[in-house]
Amino acid sequence: MKPKILVFSGSTRKGSYNKMLAALVAKHLTIANADVTTISLADYPLPIYDGDLEDETGIPENAFKLRKLIETHHGIFIASPEYNSSITPLLKNTLDWISRIQLPEEEPLQLFHTSVYAVGGASPGAHGSLRGLMHLRTIMEVSLGCLVLPEMISINFAGKSFDENGDLTKDHQIKRLHKLIERFVSEASHVKLQDN
Numbered sequence: 001m002k003p004k005i006l007v008f009s010g011s012t013r014k015g016s017y018n019k020m021l022a023a024l025v026a027k028h029l030t031i032a033n034a035d036v037t038t039i040s041l042a043d044y045p046l047p048i049y050d051g052d053l054e055d056e057t058g059i060p061e062n063a064f065k066l067r068k069l070i071e072t073h074h075g076i077f078i079a080s081p082e083y084n085s086s087i088t089p090l091l092k093n094t095l096d097w098i099s100r101i102q103l104p105e106e107e108p109l110q111l112f113h114t115s116v117y118a119v120g121g122a123s124p125g126a127h128g129s130l131r132g133l134m135h136l137r138t139i140m141e142v143s144l145g146c147l148v149l150p151e152m153i154s155i156n157f158a159g160k161s162f163d164e165n166g167d168l169t170k171d172h173q174i175k176r177l178h179k180l181i182e183r184f185v186s187e188a189s190h191v192k193l194q195d196n
């Protein structure tokens with residue numbers, strides 16, 4: 001059976017390098033025989049997390065929709081830009097809202113403990129989002145309890161690292177991408193999803 005993999009970017013900006021990276025990963029996952037769903041967080045708007053808002057109106061429907069997508073995919077790939085050496089407010093807010101959902105008879109954060117995760121990032125500068133990815137990894141592994149693969153892809157000097165088709169131009173980055181895709185599809189193939 002083909003593993004189902006969900007792909008999204010922590011930037012929804014027009015011309016986003018991280019959307020390009022997400023699209024490239026989706027393309028290579030499809031070639032590697034995965035069944036890929038690519039979403040934009042722009043289609044799942046959420047208010048900035050506020051405890052009073054949660055008490056008054058509950059967790060927004062879009063957080064439940066995103067939860068359902070996570071629940072029904074064996075693997076999740078997140079492309080994350082770096083803002084001031086950390087992740088974007090959009091991505092943090094999204095993860096924060098989803099983490100607030102706890103269904104009856106569920107362990108805390110159980111949602112995050114089934115699928116396998118992979119991360120990557122792109123930036124126009126020298127850091128290639130690497131410092132942001134370390135924060136993302138800490139949030140996902142230490143706080144949410146996700147299994148995040150050690151293979152990750154960091155694209156620096158993004159303006160020169162993607163060609164006009166959205167493919168990578170540099171051999172060392174292409175090698176890392178292939179390594180990530182191979183391990184990701186293999187690990188996702190072993191994930192057993194809960195019955196939904």
Ligand SMILES: Cc1cc2nc3c(=O)[nH]c(=O)nc-3n(C[C@H](O)[C@H](O)[C@H](O)COP(=O)(O)O)c2cc1C
Nearest residue numbers: 011013016017018081082083084085123124125127
């Ligand atoms: C608030 C803010 C902070 C940023 N901080 C960093 C940074 O710490 N390191 C970096 O390499 N780029 C930084 N950038 C530049 C982003 O990497 C760049 O805007 C990138 O294109 C964003 O990702 P996107 O193309 O997917 O939208 C920052 C951009 C913004 C708006």
